[in-house]
Amino acid sequence: KQEVTQIPAALSVPEGENLVLNCSFTDSAIYNLQWFRQDPGKGLTSLLLIQSSQREQTSGRLNASLDKSSGRSTLYIAASQPGDSATYLCAVLVDYKLSFGAGTTVTVRA
Amino acid sequence: NAGVTQTPKFQVLKTGQSMTLQCAQDMNHNSMYWYRQDPGMGLRLIYYSASEGTTDKGEVPNGYNVSRLNKREFSLRLESAAPSQTSVYFCASSGQGAGNTEAFFGQGTRLTVV
Numbered sequence: 001k002q003e004v005t006q007i008p009a010a011l012s013v014p015e016g017e018n019l020v021l022n023c024s025f026t027d028s029a030i031y032n033l034q035w036f037r038q039d040p041g042k043g044l045t046s047l048l049l050i051q052s053s054q055r056e057q058t059s060g061r062l063n064a065s066l067d068k069s070s071g072r073s074t075l076y077i078a079a080s081q082p083g084d085s086a087t088y089l090c091a092v093l094v095d096y097k098l099s100f101g102a103g104t105t106v107t108v109r110a
Numbered sequence: 111n112a113g114v115t116q117t118p119k120f121q122v123l124k125t126g127q128s129m130t131l132q133c134a135q136d137m138n139h140n141s142m143y144w145y146r147q148d149p150g151m152g153l154r155l156i157y158y159s160a161s162e163g164t165t166d167k168g169e170v171p172n173g174y175n176v177s178r179l180n181k182r183e184f185s186l187r188l189e190s191a192a193p194s195q196t197s198v199y200f201c202a203s204s205g206q207g208a209g210n211t212e213a214f215f216g217q218g219t220r221l222t223v224v
Binding site: 032049051 | 141145151154160204214215217
């Protein structure tokens with residue numbers, strides 16, 4: 001059974017600081033890994049998708065890395081802003097099954 | 111671009127009542143999923159469907175049934191609702207094959223069972 005863990009569960013930083021969010025998974029035979037953002041009371045918005053053959057993916061201030069052999073991914077958000085406050089979730093796809101971590105709730109203080 | 115559409119958005123049920131949550135996607139995706147989200151527990155997979163005509167159990171299938179009506183639609187049925195099924199339910203879909211596996215989510219159904 002695939003276990004996906006996100007540490008820390010919550011994070012509070014001052015505006016401008018870089019954010020580092022971690023995701024680990026137990027079964028390295030993943031097809032891809034996806035990072036999502038969720039605002040309170042809303043659905044999930046896809047941020048980045050990393051295929052299993054890729055090492056990283058970038059979009060604007062966001063950069064996600066993937067080390068499949070060690071079962072780890074890291075999401076970096078540069079120069080954080082109050083608008084980055086949200087819950088960030090990672091999910092891995094194995095055998096058509098998409099499994100989630102519990103998320104990291106981020107607060108960026110102005 | 112509708113993406114993934116869930117209905118209803120909100121529902122209150124009495125214990126023992128039944129209901130069906132509807133989900134439709136317009137992205138020609140093969141895979142569809144149903145999750146529930148409870149405070150502090152992340153998203154837990156209830157059922158998923160890798161293609162039209164197939165469904166499989168996820169982590170928490172007890173008390174639920176699903177139907178993959180066609181490629182577009184995947185419904186979730188609660189036959190006899192219980193207070194423990196109070197949750198926010200999300201439907202998602204994704205494609206298969208290289209470059210097409212990004213998952214997209216609906217806006218959720220907030221269900222309260224009293």
